[in-house]
Amino acid sequence: MRNLALGALSLVVVARAERPLVGRLAEAVERRRWGLFQRLPLPRLLRDGLAVLGMDYTIYVWHVLTHKVPFLWRFHLMHHVDMDMDSTTALRFHAMDMLISIPWRAAQVAVLGTSRRALSLWQAFFFASVLFHHSNLRLPARLERRLADVLTTPRMHGIHHSTVQAETDSNWSSGLSLWDHLHGTFRMDVMARDDRIGVPAYRDPKKMRLGASLAMPFREQRDAWVQR
Numbered sequence: 001m002r003n004l005a006l007g008a009l010s011l012v013v014v015a016r017a018e019r020p021l022v023g024r025l026a027e028a029v030e031r032r033r034w035g036l037f038q039r040l041p042l043p044r045l046l047r048d049g050l051a052v053l054g055m056d057y058t059i060y061v062w063h064v065l066t067h068k069v070p071f072l073w074r075f076h077l078m079h080h081v082d083m084d085m086d087s088t089t090a091l092r093f094h095a096m097d098m099l100i101s102i103p104w105r106a107a108q109v110a111v112l113g114t115s116r117r118a119l120s121l122w123q124a125f126f127f128a129s130v131l132f133h134h135s136n137l138r139l140p141a142r143l144e145r146r147l148a149d150v151l152t153t154p155r156m157h158g159i160h161h162s163t164v165q166a167e168t169d170s171n172w173s174s175g176l177s178l179w180d181h182l183h184g185t186f187r188m189d190v191m192a193r194d195d196r197i198g199v200p201a202y203r204d205p206k207k208m209r210l211g212a213s214l215a216m217p218f219r220e221q222r223d224a225w226v227q228r
Contacts, residue, residue: 002210003082007091009214013098018105026109026116035113044115051118052125053176058108059126060179062101063172074217075100077224080168081208081216083198085161090134094217129175133157148188152177159187163196165225200227 029035037047037054066076075097082089109119133152148156152173160171170187173180180186201222206212 002208002213003088003092005210006078006093006095006213007088009095010091010093010098013095017099018102021102022105022109022119023116025106026114026119029109029113030115033113035109035111038113038115047113048115048118048121051112051114052122054112055108055114055118055122056126056173056175057179058104058112059174060172062104063174066097067169067172070221072100073224074221077199077202078213078216080161081199081202081213082161083203083205083208085134085158085197086136087131087134089161090130092213094214096217126175133174145188148177148186149181150177151175155191156186156188158197159190161197162190163198163200199224201225203227 029038033039037050040047040050042050066072075094078094078097079089079092082092108114114122129152133154134157135154137154139147139154144153144155147153152171152175156171156173156177159167162168167187167190170185171177171180172183172185177186201224202208207216
């Protein structure tokens with residue numbers, strides 16, 4: 001219920017701030033042929049396909065930044081402190097995390113030349129993928145390994161949510177796993193274990209209640225990887 005409440009606040013930001021702004025921008029991009037892929041002499045369907053790929057890659061880059069830039073990590077941290085990962089974890093984002101990402105989303109659309117249709121396709125794929133790879137589904141190992149060649153899977157993303165920093169600094173993809181394969185950040189060589197989910201410095205359940213979670217970015221920051 002806590003994760004759902006946090007997710008509801010985030011979705012309000014997305015519905016009221018991101019979607020209207022970015023949606024109108026995508027319409028202007030297509031109408032005026034702005035951006036990289038809109039300028040290519042290709043059929044519209046192919047331009048849209050390339051834009052979807054570009055959106056998926058640049059969200060990989062954004063995910064890396066949310067871990068590596070201290071200011072962004074303040075807000076993204078709330079997502080990672082969940083110690084019981086399931087599909088509700090996919091909704092556990094700070095509303096300010098969503099708000100801060102809007103300029104990046106607008107830049108994605110404007111620079112790549114993402115049409116309204118390509119944006120809608122990517123958003124649907126992204127949301128379904130995030131729900132899937134945060135889930136606690138236990139897939140057969142052989143099937144999951146094959147899926148991980150193409151898509152981000154629960155075990156793959158479970159490694160990213162590990163309490164071990166070296167494991168968290170891998171598997172950044174949120175849709176296609178292609179980007180981790182290309183950048184050498186793909187890992188499936190460790191087991192994603194339930195008792196190793198979360199952040200070492202935040203293991204007290206009281207600190208993860210609704211009010212404490214919302215206040216987390218505005219408090220003095222601990223070294224996330226030192227257990228207390």
